[in-house]
Amino acid sequence: MVLLLFGPPGCGKGTQARLISNTYHVPSISTGEMLRAELKAGTELGKMAQSIMVGGGLVSDDIVNEMLAGRISRPDCAEGFLLDGYPRTVEQAEYLDALLSKRGLPNAIVLHLDVPEDALIGRMTSRRQCPKCSRIYNLLHQPPKNAGVCDDDGTALITRKDDREDVFRERLRTYDEVTRPVLAHYHDHEYYQIRGDRSPSYIFEAVTGILEKVMNGRTLVN
Numbered sequence: 001m002v003l004l005l006f007g008p009p010g011c012g013k014g015t016q017a018r019l020i021s022n023t024y025h026v027p028s029i030s031t032g033e034m035l036r037a038e039l040k041a042g043t044e045l046g047k048m049a050q051s052i053m054v055g056g057g058l059v060s061d062d063i064v065n066e067m068l069a070g071r072i073s074r075p076d077c078a079e080g081f082l083l084d085g086y087p088r089t090v091e092q093a094e095y096l097d098a099l100l101s102k103r104g105l106p107n108a109i110v111l112h113l114d115v116p117e118d119a120l121i122g123r124m125t126s127r128r129q130c131p132k133c134s135r136i137y138n139l140l141h142q143p144p145k146n147a148g149v150c151d152d153d154g155t156a157l158i159t160r161k162d163d164r165e166d167v168f169r170e171r172l173r174t175y176d177e178v179t180r181p182v183l184a185h186y187h188d189h190e191y192y193q194i195r196g197d198r199s200p201s202y203i204f205e206a207v208t209g210i211l212e213k214v215m216n217g218r219t220l221v222n
């Protein structure tokens with residue numbers, strides 16, 4: 001099964017991706033995390049992506065598509081996977097369709113986390129991330145057990161540069177202009193809209209309800 005988590009920046013995709021991946025044992029692939037890893041490793045690709053990412057724009061389709069194709073050709077993805085933050089353009093969605101059919105994988109199932117813009121801006125300023133394991137916290141709703149450090153590995157939490165309000169507004173604009181239209185591409189796919197302006201556990205309950213129904217009668221990704 002190929003799952004696609006879709007929604008605006010800050011809608012909670014990363015948190016739900018982690019919960020889904022841990023519960024259903026599917027590899028979770030975030031192109032944003034992959035790009036940040038390249039950046040951290042100081043690769044050419046990372047250097048190229050950096051200026052685009054800190055400005056709130058999108059890295060070019062060719063780069064992201066190639067990165068994604070490489071990742072899903074690894075053995076852990078043979079049975080299926082979860083995509084978080086990809087596809088973000090219609091061209092990426094078309095590329096993914098072709099890639100899935102070439103690999104003999106089923107069409108993606110779309111889970112759309114819908115959150116009003118006002119709520120997103122409020123959330124962003126309180127978002128923190130572990131630079132080591134990428135786990136996401138929110139100081140208001142999901143604070144770490146010990147202030148300022150990751151529950152899983154004790155690393156000091158950071159605020160991502162692209163979570164600054166001005167950059168965040170630019171990311172929202174990019175989403176509205178370039179990414180939201182991707183939804184129309186999926187009109188003939190299995191598509192579920194989930195209200196994302198609720199607590200992560202409430203959202204996850206909705207997600208599991210959908211996934212249990214979807215998996216009924218299909219081969220479970222193990």
Ligand code: ADP
Nearest residue numbers: 009010031032033053057058059064085086088
């Ligand atoms: P969020 O989900 O909070 O918006 P991500 O971690 O998914 O953030 O992405 C961070 C940045 O990485 C994006 O703003 C964009 O510049 C780049 N990026 C991530 N995924 C893609 C993609 N599929 N296509 C183009 N750029 C991407």
